[in-house]
Amino acid sequence: MGGPKLPEQERCDAILAAAYQIALTDGLDAVTARRVATAAGISPGLVFFHFQSKDGLLQALLAVLLDGTLDALTDPGLAALAPWDRLERMVRVELERLVEHHAGVELLFAFYFSRRDDLFRDPIEASFGRYLEAFLPVCREVAGAAGTPGGAAEAVSGDDLAATVVALIHGASIQAIRSPASVRSEALLATIRALRLPAA
Incomplete structure (x- = not known):
């Protein structure tokens, strides 16, 4: 297939953009070198040149996601924000991103549930781990600032708060796929606020 010669990175980006659109429209199984090449306006050989195989292309697509x-x-x-304000901002931004990028979230779920081999599961699991780790420091600060030891009973620990926040966001991601308009940030934030201990 003819056309202007693109710099290598632009060509890779065009291939991945085409693969992304095909995956969104028709699913991961529809991402073939021929279809991607046609959509990107290049030869199928160039898809293989850059990504070696269909799995290589799908791995690169997953990495972009x-x-x-x-x-x-x-x-x-x-x-610069106080711990609780920082946590609220982080959750709010994540919920807004879920709604805005719900198609990409759905594609990530497709990878997780349809491509069960370690080639795809391992990077997703590692990313989920890093996601939880990103919430841990602020959740520990919030839990530490919320009460004093021996005070209000068995308060939610920072680690438990982080796990709960991430679980709520993961649940919201499913809701964002099903019905983006029904994801209500304020309701979820109110639930997280209910876990907060009274200030010391």
């Missing part, structure tokens, strides 16, 4: 996962959670501007 996972790449921006922690961006909002590691924003340097968050450091």
Whole structure:
């Protein structure tokens, strides 16, 4: 297939963009070198040249999906906020991203549930682990600032708070796929606020 010769990175980006659109429209099984090449306006040989195989192409596509996962959670501007405000901001931004990028979230779930081999599961599991780790410091700060030892009973620990926050966000991701308009950030934030101990 003819056409202008693109720099290598632009060609890779075009291939991945085409693969992404095909996967969104027709599912991961529809991502073939021929279809991707046609959509990207290049030859199938160039798809194989850059990604070696269908699995190589799908791995690269998965990496793109996972790449921006922690961006909002590691924003340097968050450091200036008090712990509870920082946690609320992080949760709010994540919920907004779920709604805005619900198609990509659905594709990530497709990878997780349809591509069960370690080639795909391991990077997803590692990303989930990093996601939880991104919430741990602020949740520990919130739990530490919320009460004093021996005070209000068995308070929620920072680790349990982080696990709960991440579980709520994961649940919201399913809701964002089913019905993006029904994801109500304020309701979920109110649930998280209910876990907060009274200030010391």
